[in-house]
Amino acid sequence: MSDTPILSIRDVHAKVADEDTEILHGVDLELGKGEIHAIMGPNGSGKSTLAKILAGHPGYEVTAGSITYKGEDILEAEPDERSKAGIFLAFQYPVEIPGVSIANFLRTALQSREEEGGELDLFDFQDELLARMELLGMDASFAERPVNDGFSGGEKKRNEILQMAMLRPELALMDETDSGLDIDALQVVADGVNKLHQENPDMTVLIITHYQRLLNYLKPHFVHVMVKGKLVRSGGPEVAEELEARGYEEFKTVEA
Amino acid sequence: MAQSTTLDEPIGGLMEGVTDSLNSDLVQSRATGEPEWLRNRRLDAWASYERTPMPTTRLEEWRYTDLSRKLSLDALTPMEWSERAFDRESAPARMAEAMEADHESSGHVVEIDGTVAHVDLDADLAAKGVVLTSLRSAVEDHPELLEEYLATRALPADRGKFQALNAALWTDGIFLHVPRGVRLEHPVRVTRWLSEEGKALFSRTLIVAAEASQVSYVDEILSDDMEVQSLVSSAVEVFAGNGAQVQYVSLQRLGHGPFHLSQQRTIAGKDATLDTLNVNMGATTARLDLNAQLLGSGANSDMLGLCFGEGDQHFDHNTSQDHVAPHAYSDLLYKGALDGRARSVFRGIIKVHKGAQQTDAYQTNRNLLLSEEARADSLPNLEIEADDVRCSHGATVGQLDQDHLFYLMSRGLSRTEAERLVVIGFLGEVLSKLPLGGVVEKISRAVEAKLNV
Numbered sequence: 001m002s003d004t005p006i007l008s009i010r011d012v013h014a015k016v017a018d019e020d021t022e023i024l025h026g027v028d029l030e031l032g033k034g035e036i037h038a039i040m041g042p043n044g045s046g047k048s049t050l051a052k053i054l055a056g057h058p059g060y061e062v063t064a065g066s067i068t069y070k071g072e073d074i075l076e077a078e079p080d081e082r083s084k085a086g087i088f089l090a091f092q093y094p095v096e097i098p099g100v101s102i103a104n105f106l107r108t109a110l111q112s113r114e115e116e117g118g119e120l121d122l123f124d125f126q127d128e129l130l131a132r133m134e135l136l137g138m139d140a141s142f143a144e145r146p147v148n149d150g151f152s153g154g155e156k157k158r159n160e161i162l163q164m165a166m167l168r169p170e171l172a173l174m175d176e177t178d179s180g181l182d183i184d185a186l187q188v189v190a191d192g193v194n195k196l197h198q199e200n201p202d203m204t205v206l207i208i209t210h211y212q213r214l215l216n217y218l219k220p221h222f223v224h225v226m227v228k229g230k231l232v233r234s235g236g237p238e239v240a241e242e243l244e245a246r247g248y249e250e251f252k253t254v255e256a
Numbered sequence: 257m258a259q260s261t262t263l264d265e266p267i268g269g270l271m272e273g274v275t276d277s278l279n280s281d282l283v284q285s286r287a288t289g290e291p292e293w294l295r296n297r298r299l300d301a302w303a304s305y306e307r308t309p310m311p312t313t314r315l316e317e318w319r320y321t322d323l324s325r326k327l328s329l330d331a332l333t334p335m336e337w338s339e340r341a342f343d344r345e346s347a348p349a350r351m352a353e354a355m356e357a358d359h360e361s362s363g364h365v366v367e368i369d370g371t372v373a374h375v376d377l378d379a380d381l382a383a384k385g386v387v388l389t390s391l392r393s394a395v396e397d398h399p400e401l402l403e404e405y406l407a408t409r410a411l412p413a414d415r416g417k418f419q420a421l422n423a424a425l426w427t428d429g430i431f432l433h434v435p436r437g438v439r440l441e442h443p444v445r446v447t448r449w450l451s452e453e454g455k456a457l458f459s460r461t462l463i464v465a466a467e468a469s470q471v472s473y474v475d476e477i478l479s480d481d482m483e484v485q486s487l488v489s490s491a492v493e494v495f496a497g498n499g500a501q502v503q504y505v506s507l508q509r510l511g512h513g514p515f516h517l518s519q520q521r522t523i524a525g526k527d528a529t530l531d532t533l534n535v536n537m538g539a540t541t542a543r544l545d546l547n548a549q550l551l552g553s554g555a556n557s558d559m560l561g562l563c564f565g566e567g568d569q570h571f572d573h574n575t576s577q578d579h580v581a582p583h584a585y586s587d588l589l590y591k592g593a594l595d596g597r598a599r600s601v602f603r604g605i606i607k608v609h610k611g612a613q614q615t616d617a618y619q620t621n622r623n624l625l626l627s628e629e630a631r632a633d634s635l636p637n638l639e640i641e642a643d644d645v646r647c648s649h650g651a652t653v654g655q656l657d658q659d660h661l662f663y664l665m666s667r668g669l670s671r672t673e674a675e676r677l678v679v680i681g682f683l684g685e686v687l688s689k690l691p692l693g694g695v696v697e698k699i700s701r702a703v704e705a706k707l708n709v
Contacts, residue, residue, distance in 0.1 A: 055666050059658055079665035095663040099681030108677055109667040163667060
């Protein structure tokens with residue numbers, strides 16, 4: 001794979017901003033360009049916290065260690081700066097924004113990526129939006145609905161994938177994208193991510209999940225196991241299969 | 257009303273709010289040269305003002321707005337009427353910009369510092385008998401209509417302290433009369449400008465839409481930011497005759513500094529539609545008293561409102577859905593977004609009188625707090641004397657929390673863009689219910705400008 005990693009996490013310790021309890025106790029991880037990684041772990045292991053701190057959630061604080069993205073320290077960068085630099089987080093619980101259509105939201109997001117004083121071409125935007133929705137098998141009317149307002153779980157996750165398709169990230173973080181989805185919705189979402197990765201094989205993907213089932217559709221190159229705030233096992237796709245067969249108990253006891 | 261006692265001896269509360277500048281001499285001078293009916297009306301109004309105590313926070317209706325702290329009547333001098341010419345080229349930037357955004361219209365009025373400086377009206381409409389003019393001219397030209405409607409049935413002076421003050425001291429205002437069956441395709445647009453600090457300005461609006469007529473009216477008031485308080489008192493009376501369709505929109509975009517007091521009463525006749533939209537963006541303190549009376553059976557009122565406050569702004573909305581007649585419908589939706597230390601109060605009552613069976617009346621107030629220090633108080637209320645009605649009320653106060661902002665910022669939006677999008681989306685629900693050309697754009701821009709402060 002590539003020479004310099006796109007994302008390099010070194011000995012990261014983190015906690016909730018206004019609490020003392022540490023959640024991550026020294027995480028090391030490197031992601032190479034174009035690689036698909038999965039972090040699996042039981043509830044409360046800290047895997048979602050890792051996704052959030054990579055995207056810059058203000059509710060968490062990194063107390064030690066470093067995170068470099070494309071060779072640059074990003075710990076001080078605001079979430080919008082990270083987004084513009086190519087990091088995308090697909091949320092486990094996407095937020096509802098009543099009164100704002102998906103199209104309007106995406107237009108604002110893309111406008112914010114323009115150079116100072118630059119204007120997004122609205123016709124190009126409309127064409128691009130329709131093309132991306134077609135690629136993902138979505139009906140054009142979807143973009144006129146208010147962002148996540150009254151959406152089913154599946155619709156919310158599809159909206160995340162549409163945003164990912166429009167923003168064309170270099171590093172996509174999928175935070176429990178499979179949670180709350182039935183098998184059909186799961187397939188649709190995985191299919192979308194696969195298409196985007198085929199289209200841009202340089203895109204790096206980090207999948208955070210509790211269950212192995214998503215990985216039946218989204219094939220990772222590497223699988224890591226997180227337990228109690230640490231990565232306790234890393235390997236190839238076979239790690240996921242091991243987990244499927246034996247569960248997390250083994251890792252928990254190893255750790256203890 | 258209470259039995260009037262002799263006025264020779266002051267009793268408790270008497271003469272409150274009478275100052276070196278706002279006094280009976282001023283009323284006399286305003287009334288000089290006016291027809292007798294109007295002169296008497298001013299003097300009666302002033303007497304009513306003198307004997308009505310200044311509202312305090314002990315009154316439920318003024319519980320959250322302490323006039324002794326928010327309004328310095330003693331420091332104000334009255335704004336006088338004076339001959340003015342309006343020249344669009346030399347209009348202040350904010351005013352010019354606001355007028356620029358007024359696209360299609362049936363006519364315009366420009367009022368500067370309480371004096372109407374310009375009126376124009378589509379010639380075809382004038383030929384059909386539509387009257388759009390200054391209140392002062394209307395006193396000369398349409399005395400019979402004014403005598404019937406001005407400060408009588410809608411906002412009589414004995415309705416309250418400030419109704420009385422305005423009725424006694426108004427300098428000018430706008431009169432619109434739409435004759436029976438005449439329909440105005442485009443809105444009448446009014447731009448009112450305040451330029452002076454330390455003044456007390458009293459202006460009135462009287463809209464009389466006769467049977468089966470139709471009109472939309474957009475009343476926008478603006479100023480620059482001011483260091484010293486001015487009081488802007490606006491009294492608005494709107495009559496919709498049987499089957500008439502009327503929309504009244506108030507856009508309050510004063511700069512920082514003024515105290516805006518808007519007192520409105522709408523009276524809807526049989527099968528009339530009388531909708532209102534009140535937008536409060538500016539001023540340091542803005543108080544709205546709106547009473548919508550459903551007087552004729554089958555009358556219909558949508559009552560919409562929105563405010564967006566920041567800094568130390570204080571908005572107090574006091575509404576009443578007054579169902580007198582049966583089979584009438586009213587639906588109120590007021591929304592407020594508040595940033596900084598801004599505060600809003602919503603106090604609304606649905607009052608259904610005994611004979612008003614088959615009333616449908618709804619009331620919703622929603623607030624969005626953008627900062628820790630912002631505050632919204634919501635007091636919806638019902639008073640129902642009929643037994644066959646459908647009424648509901650509800651209120652919410654929500655917060656733009658960290659997770660909202662993080663979600664939007666993780667898509668590349670700056671904090672300001674994220675807030676703007678959420679606020680526009682939140683307030684947009686109100687605007688979508690009354691889509692008048694230019695209004696949505698103006699409000700969107702005003703929201704943006706405030707978030708960019």
